[in-house]
Amino acid sequence: MIDIQRLRVLREVARHGSFSKAAAALRFTPSAVSQHIAALERSAGTDVVHRSTRGVRLTEAGRLLADTAETVLAELHTARARLSELAGGRRTLTVATFTTGGRRLLPAALAALTAAHPDVEPVVLEREPEDAIALVRAGEADLALAYRFDRALPLRPADRDRLAWTPLGPDPMSVVVHRDHPLADRKSADLTEIAGERWVLGCSKTADFLHRQAAEAGFELRVSGSSTDYYFAQAMVRARVGISLVPGLAIDPGPDLAVVPLNAPRPTRHVGIVTARTTRPEVGTLRAALTGSAARRALRR
Structure with a gap:
């Protein structure tokens, strides 16, 4: 049986490339991270990282488990949010955005969201595109306002089945x-x-x-x-x-x-929205409102 907590630790090691940085993100000690990875390797029956003085990198098995961790933890995050709603807890919609997109495009779109869904509480996180997309991938954000600048978005091959990119236009x-x-x-x-x-x-x-x-x-x-x-x-x-x-x-x-x-x-920066392919209706409302904000700002697809 592969432990969920050990998958969470592996995900952070994959993100940060070292035990010490993963430990800081998780608020663990580096020793605890090392112990979790060793336990994961025992349960998986194979090495999941290559260790060296320059840090760690994932083995092929480690990459497979890290991708699995993203999917499993995102599903768990979604399930917890739905359970909170069923129990009468607050409904939130988390948006990760780069600074200028948040300043110029997001305010009017959030006003449209709260008008259409007054029971939904927006949560806004300021993040660069690569980090914002990682939050959507992990199920920790419902929508990312992102851009690519003279290169492709930091999407992975496995993201094509899980994430959707809605272009807003060139900047x-x-x-x-x-x-x-x-x-x-x-x-x-x-x-x-x-x-x-x-x-x-x-x-x-x-x-x-x-x-x-x-x-x-x-x-x-x-x-x-x-x-x-x-x-x-x-x-x-x-x-x-x-x-x-x-x-x-x-x-x-x-x-x-x-x-x-x-x-x-x-x-030119190319601005767009990243969401999971399966979303709640209020995410669609916000996506449509952001498309309207971009059109008013003269961004065109």
């Missing part, structure tokens, strides 16, 4: 400069011609993109400011620290800033 990126900057009156610009400017970075994914562009062009990116918040980055642009690359949803317009669209190939 192209533009250069934001101070109104006094020489670029301010331009109708558009090529990224290669301005790559040597002083840059303020507002997101690690944007930073990765710009560093790759600079490396391909043969020069080093000049970074004058760095943050994980596009709004903070634009505040630094207002202070003339540098220019920034910002997606449309995050642009914070004002008289002291100018927005310059980039010419093709224009970097």
